[in-house]
Amino acid sequence: MRVSLIQIDVNPDEPGQVRRERVAALVRAERGADLVVLPELWPVGAFAFDEFAASAEPLDGPTATAMSAAARDAGVWLHAGSVVERGTDGSGAEALYNTSLLFAPDGTLRRAYRKIHRFGFDKGEATLMAAGHEIVTEDLGPATVGLATCYDLRFPEQFRLLVDAGAELLVVPAGWPARRRAHWSLLARARAVESQAYVLACGTAGTHAGVEQAGYSVIVDPWGEVVAEAGPAEQVLSADLDPARVATTRADFPVLRDRVLGLPTP
Ligand SMILES: O=C(O)CCC(=O)C(=O)O
Numbered sequence: 001m002r003v004s005l006i007q008i009d010v011n012p013d014e015p016g017q018v019r020r021e022r023v024a025a026l027v028r029a030e031r032g033a034d035l036v037v038l039p040e041l042w043p044v045g046a047f048a049f050d051e052f053a054a055s056a057e058p059l060d061g062p063t064a065t066a067m068s069a070a071a072r073d074a075g076v077w078l079h080a081g082s083v084v085e086r087g088t089d090g091s092g093a094e095a096l097y098n099t100s101l102l103f104a105p106d107g108t109l110r111r112a113y114r115k116i117h118r119f120g121f122d123k124g125e126a127t128l129m130a131a132g133h134e135i136v137t138e139d140l141g142p143a144t145v146g147l148a149t150c151y152d153l154r155f156p157e158q159f160r161l162l163v164d165a166g167a168e169l170l171v172v173p174a175g176w177p178a179r180r181r182a183h184w185s186l187l188a189r190a191r192a193v194e195s196q197a198y199v200l201a202c203g204t205a206g207t208h209a210g211v212e213q214a215g216y217s218v219i220v221d222p223w224g225e226v227v228a229e230a231g232p233a234e235q236v237l238s239a240d241l242d243p244a245r246v247a248t249t250r251a252d253f254p255v256l257r258d259r260v261l262g263l264p265t266p
Helices: 016-028 049-055 062-074 150-154 156-164 178-195 244-252
Strands: 002-007 035-037 077-088 094-103 109-114 137-139 144-147 169-173 198-202 218-220 226-229 235-240
Touching (some): 002 016, 002 198, 035 198, 049 077, 062 094, 077 109, 094 144, 150 169, 150 178, 156 178, 169 178
Parallel strands (some): 035 077, 169 198
Antiparallel strands (some): 002 235, 094 109, 198 218
């Protein structure tokens, strides 16, 4: 199974429509891959809070439309990273979400995942966006993917639920800051080791809203070994994966079988 992560440089001087067209061309160039992955909030920048509302779009907005066409033209599954989604909350009130979009090779929007853990504590995304509540997986044929976004990487309980739901490839688009790059690399490997699954962690490059991005997108195998790692700049990171290694790793070293569920709380 061939996968390509496109680590996009989010440059605030590049107009949104120009970036969409540029990224669509990068996706089309990955014809032959099975799965292409883009980072978190690449149309606006994960830290460009002041622009979230203006850049918000519905699930059939300009980014989704461009990415649907790019997936279809390339004939690939496309995890198109995330967009600021303009949606509604449970009461019908307008709300923004950090929503990842997964397109099938025919361009159909197959899954939308609203980021569960919002970053920023009492500011930024945590105050501007609503939280998702759904654990999202999708069977791509060669493997089942489980979706998480950036800060979700710090919450192993979400990854347990993804594994329970059948995930073999954990796809994590991000806009991770450079100053915590060590956490990014460590947590990507930790989630792979504990889940005995591939982790495809795709970040952004460049600096936006004064926040230097980490880059260093990484593909980790079910044993926790790094299969491929990007540098700090815009880059396409590709690798051939063997999804069967998830089952063999879990069978040969069956730690997931030894989980004790329902431990008593202290
Ligand atoms: O957890 C971190 O250090 C970074 C998280 C983040 O930047 C995000 O979720 O947007």
